[in-house]
Amino acid sequence: MRFGGQERTAPLSFSTKVPGPMHQLAATDVLPLTCTREGTCCHGHQIWINPWELARLAEAAGLTREDFRARHTDCQGTRLLFNGPAGWRGRPACSLYDPSKGCTAHAGRPLTCRMYPLGRARREGAVIYYHAGDRLPCYDLCPSVVNHPSMTVGDYVAGQDVTAGAIATDAYANLVYGMIGVVKSLCDHGPQAGVEVTAIHQSFEELAEMTPETRTTLLPQEWVDLLTLLPDELVQQAPADTVRLHGERINAMVQNQMNQTGASLTDVAHLYLAMAFHLNATIGGDPEAMRGLLKPAA
Ligand code: SF4
Ligand code: SF4
Secondary structure, three states, rough: OOOOOOOOOOOOOOOOOOOEEEEEEEEOEOOOOOOOOHHHEOOOOOOOOHHHHHHHHHHOOOOOHHHHHHEEEHHOOOEEOOOOOEHHHOOOOOOOOOOOOEEEEEHHOOOOHHHOEEEEEEOOOOEEEEEEOOOOOOOHHHHHHHHHHOHHHHHHHHOOHHHHHHHHHHHHHHEEEEHHHHHHHHHHHHHOOOOOOOHHHHHHHHHHHHOOOOOOOOHHHHHHHHHHHHHHHHHOHHHHHHHHHHHHHHHHHHHHHHHHHHHHHHHHHHHHHHHHHHHEEEEEEHHHHHHHHOOOOO
C-alpha cells in the first residue's frame, strides 16, 4: 500500500483554533495597533511553532535547528520556551526576549507573534482576524497604547510580513488533513483489510482528550525529529513547497517502516493519528475539526 502523492486541501470546516471567547474583526476596523514596545506580550505566553517556523527562528537566532530546539523550545520543539527573567506581572520572558533589545529573533518570529494582539484563523474556507476577549488585549496589558497611532486591521496585517508564515501554517493544516484522510481511508476499507477500526477510533478519542504537552511525548524520537527538524534542502524551498516535500518525506518514512518491519495497517493508522495530532498543535489547530474529518460518511 502506498501513501501520499495526492495533494489534499483542508476542507472548509478546518479552522485553526480560536482560544476562548474571541471578537472577530473586519479589515476596516480601527484599533490602537501601534505597539508600545514594552515587551509585555513576550512574557507568560504559550506560543506553538510549526517546523517551518522553527527553521526560520533558528536561522534568525544563528543556531542550527537542533540547537534552537534544545535551547529555545519545549514539547519536543513545538512550543517556545518561556524561561527568561520574570517581567510583566512576574511572568517569565520568552527565552528569545532581551529586555534591552526586544526579540532577538525578530526577523524569524512566528506568525503568532507577528499577528499579536490579533489572531488569524480559517473559518468556512475564509481567513478571519480576531482578538481574544471583548477588548483588544493591549488596552489592559499596555494601557499607554491609546497614546499611539491607531490603524485599520487591514493595514496592521499588511505591515507584519505575515504572508510566508500564513502560507506555511495553511500548508501544515492541509498536511494534517491529509494524514487524517489516510486514517479515514484505512478505516473505510476496515475489516476486509484487517484494520481495527474500533481501536483507531478509540485512539483518536484518547489523543483528543490529552493535553498538547502529553501528546508530544508519544512518538519515538526518530519520528519526532522527522516531524520537527526540517533538513536543509527542504528549508531552502518556498514555504508551500517546503511543507509539501516535508509531507512526502514523512510518507516515504512510513512506507519504509512498513516495508522493513511489516507494520500492520492498524499500526500505520495509529502512527498517522499521532503525527496528525502532533503537527496540529503546532498550528493551533482544533482537534474537534479533525474529529469531523474522521467521521464515517453518512
Ligand atoms: S501588549 Fe500590545 S502594546 Fe504591549 S507589547 Fe504587546 S503588542 Fe505591544
Ligand atoms: S519569539 Fe520574539 S516576539 Fe515572540 S514571544 Fe519570543 S521574544 Fe517575543
